[in-house]
Amino acid sequence: MNPKDLKHMHFGKDLLGIKELNVDQIQYIIDIASSMKVLIKAPNKKSPHLQGKSIITLFYENSTRTRMSFELAAKYMSGTAANISVSSSSVAKGETLIDTGKTLDMMGTDIIIIRHGCAGAPKLLADNVKASVLNAGDGMHEHPTQALLDAYTIYEKRGGFKDLKVAITGDIKHSRVARSNIYALTKLGAKVFLAAPGTLIPPAIEETGAVIASSVDEAITDADVVMGLRIQKERQKSALFPNIREYAKFYGIGEEKLKLAKSDVLLMHPGPVNRGTELTSAIVDGAKSVINDQVMNGVAIRMALLYIFTRGDRYENID
Numbered sequence: 614m615n616p617k618d619l620k621h622m623h624f625g626k627d628l629l630g631i632k633e634l635n636v637d638q639i640q641y642i643i644d645i646a647s648s649m650k651v652l653i654k655a656p657n658k659k660s661p662h663l664q665g666k667s668i669i670t671l672f673y674e675n676s677t678r679t680r681m682s683f684e685l686a687a688k689y690m691s692g693t694a695a696n697i698s699v700s701s702s703s704v705a706k707g708e709t710l711i712d713t714g715k716t717l718d719m720m721g722t723d724i725i726i727i728r729h730g731c732a733g734a735p736k737l738l739a740d741n742v743k744a745s746v747l748n749a750g751d752g753m754h755e756h757p758t759q760a761l762l763d764a765y766t767i768y769e770k771r772g773g774f775k776d777l778k779v780a781i782t783g784d785i786k787h788s789r790v791a792r793s794n795i796y797a798l799t800k801l802g803a804k805v806f807l808a809a810p811g812t813l814i815p816p817a818i819e820e821t822g823a824v825i826a827s828s829v830d831e832a833i834t835d836a837d838v839v840m841g842l843r844i845q846k847e848r849q850k851s852a853l854f855p856n857i858r859e860y861a862k863f864y865g866i867g868e869e870k871l872k873l874a875k876s877d878v879l880l881m882h883p884g885p886v887n888r889g890t891e892l893t894s895a896i897v898d899g900a901k902s903v904i905n906d907q908v909m910n911g912v913a914i915r916m917a918l919l920y921i922f923t924r925g926d927r928y929e930n931i932d
């Protein structure tokens with residue numbers, strides 16, 4: 614299917630979070646991604662969708678999957694893609710985020726993809742540049758493109774979301790992936806259960822509609838999807854559990870725990886995985902794991918987003 618055959622859908626200038634998207638927009642992005650995916654497997658990975666468009670990745674935090682999939686997505690679609698290495702750019706000389714953004718604007722940039730350690734940094738940038746800004750993860754706030762690729766992976770395998778039981782386990786407090794997935798999956802009709810030590814559950818998270826399970830076993834039992842999350846040591850200011858071995862014993866998932874879920878459960882993880890901590894190697898590499906599908910779908914989702922956010926008709930009142 615050609616993406617142009619899909620019905621028209623309006624988006625804003627920027628993609629800052631899942632919270633701002635409605636169900637139709639999420640489904641539209643998934644449908645476009647599914648029409649783009651064929652290109653990733655093609656011997657000649659080149660389409661003209663981004664011809665003449667300029668895409669910059671501006672990452673203030675480390676990344677393998679998100680940055681590389683955006684850059685490959687841009688290149689597969691004939692866009693011009695460049696990366697700013699923050700450590701060797703003028704940011705290291707004290708240039709502000711807004712000045713960096715305005716500089717990129719003057720170079721003719723169409724899309725800036727930003728990852729930043731501070732929640733709200735993509736919004737600050739978006740409010741001060743003409744380019745579209747796509748949030749590639751901001752602090753503990755949101756990681757919308759990860760949630761979209763996760764939703765696409767579930768949709769591809771299950772054909773829908775209604776009443777699916779999704780268990781999210783691990784460091785929920787520090788996880789922008791968890792927050793964006795909770796917003797996306799509850800909107801789409803899934804029932805989301807969270808399991809983590811009390812110190813790793815964020816306050817008022819039940820207001821999103823997610824349920825805090827009393828144990829990992831309760832969250833996983835009869836689950837259609839189990840999503841493990843990485844322990845984010847870089848964001849933990851104090852010891853929030855006694856040690857990794859004890860965490861792995863009580864909150865890690867292995868073959869025995871996974872048997873509590875439905876027999877056709879999808880095992881997911883946004884990556885990078887701490888093997889042996891949140892998930893054992895046996896299940897990461899096992900038959901129920903769709904972690905590799907998530908990686909491929911990440912390129913397709915980012916192709917869809919670059920296509921949507923470089924389209925001249927993407928939003929009303931374009932100036």
Ligand code: CP
Nearest residue numbers: 676677678679883884
């Ligand atoms: N899932 C994710 O954001 O991975 P990276 O940090 O490698 O981009």
